[in-house]
Amino acid sequence: MIIDTHKDEVLLLSYFQHCIDEVSSDSFLVGYAQEKKVHSFQVVGAGNYIMKHESIFHSQDEDFLRCAKLAYLFHDIGRFEEIELRFKNPDKRYDHSLLSYEILKSYPQYSRPEILLSVKHHGHMIEALYDDEDYQALAGSPLQDKVKKIAFLVRDADKIANFYLLHRALEKNDKAILRLFFYDLPPMLPTEKALSQYLSSQMVDINRTNVADTLLNYYSWIYDLNYKSSFDFCSRNGTFKDMRKLASFYISDDIIAQKVEKQFLSSISSQ
Ligand SMILES: [Fe+2]
Numbered sequence: 001m002i003i004d005t006h007k008d009e010v011l012l013l014s015y016f017q018h019c020i021d022e023v024s025s026d027s028f029l030v031g032y033a034q035e036k037k038v039h040s041f042q043v044v045g046a047g048n049y050i051m052k053h054e055s056i057f058h059s060q061d062e063d064f065l066r067c068a069k070l071a072y073l074f075h076d077i078g079r080f081e082e083i084e085l086r087f088k089n090p091d092k093r094y095d096h097s098l099l100s101y102e103i104l105k106s107y108p109q110y111s112r113p114e115i116l117l118s119v120k121h122h123g124h125m126i127e128a129l130y131d132d133e134d135y136q137a138l139a140g141s142p143l144q145d146k147v148k149k150i151a152f153l154v155r156d157a158d159k160i161a162n163f164y165l166l167h168r169a170l171e172k173n174d175k176a177i178l179r180l181f182f183y184d185l186p187p188m189l190p191t192e193k194a195l196s197q198y199l200s201s202q203m204v205d206i207n208r209t210n211v212a213d214t215l216l217n218y219y220s221w222i223y224d225l226n227y228k229s230s231f232d233f234c235s236r237n238g239t240f241k242d243m244r245k246l247a248s249f250y251i252s253d254d255i256i257a258q259k260v261e262k263q264f265l266s267s268i269s270s271q
Pocket residue numbers: 075076096097122123158
């Protein structure tokens with residue numbers, strides 16, 4: 001594989017610029033796209049951080065590191081297309097992970113299972129990766145193990161970069177960024193399904209129409225962290241304090257908010 005990081009970044013930025021040109025009349029979407037551009041580079045930084053602090057990655061070869069870095073950089077390339085599609089059809093929802101996968105698949109130099117599969121499922125439950133027939137076709141091979149390691153890295157790096165963004169936004173009371181986390185919406189009651197998923201230590205499905213479910217989805221990310229250094233990063237970064245504070249902002253019932261907070265504390269102490 002030829003290493004040319006600059007070309008990779010230029011490609012990502014060309015999708016970003018195309019998006020900005022398309023949605024320039026919508027200041028929220030322009031800001032959202034700009035934030036997602038910054039996020040892509042932060043995920044590269046977060047992924048490198050994890051690899052540096054986890055000894056299992058110290059002996060990985062150049063090819064592994066290169067694939068991991070490409071997966072970090074491009075995991076959200078489909079976000080820019082999603083934003084364009086949302087601009088044209090505001091009521092429709094699109095799966096940006098799949099859009100990223102489709103884009104990367106069209107470039108032979110990025111069409112490798114290590115990159116494609118970890119990008120394709122970064123925003124899904126991990127079971128989606130395990131059920132993917134392309135992943136299953138690699139059963140028992142060293143390549144499948146490599147795919148899994150890189151997929152785990154992308155998932156952790158994506159989450160800790162988002163937790164970091166939320167922390168900085170709360171610190172600075174940055175309303176534009178907080179809006180990306182639905183902070184401007186009134187608190188609600190979580191749905192029964194989301195609450196029971198959360199209280200039984202399962203990942204909570206994304207539900208963009210219910211802000212309390214959204215919070216439970218963020219909380220449940222903790223269940224999905226794969227590496228100790230990701231967890232330690234969140235702990236040092238004040239993420240856990242942030243998350244506790246948010247319960248009363250997002251959940252309209254005090255008793256439920258307390259129950260959720262208690263579960264959150266037990267989930268972080270058992271990590
Ligand atoms: Fe994403």
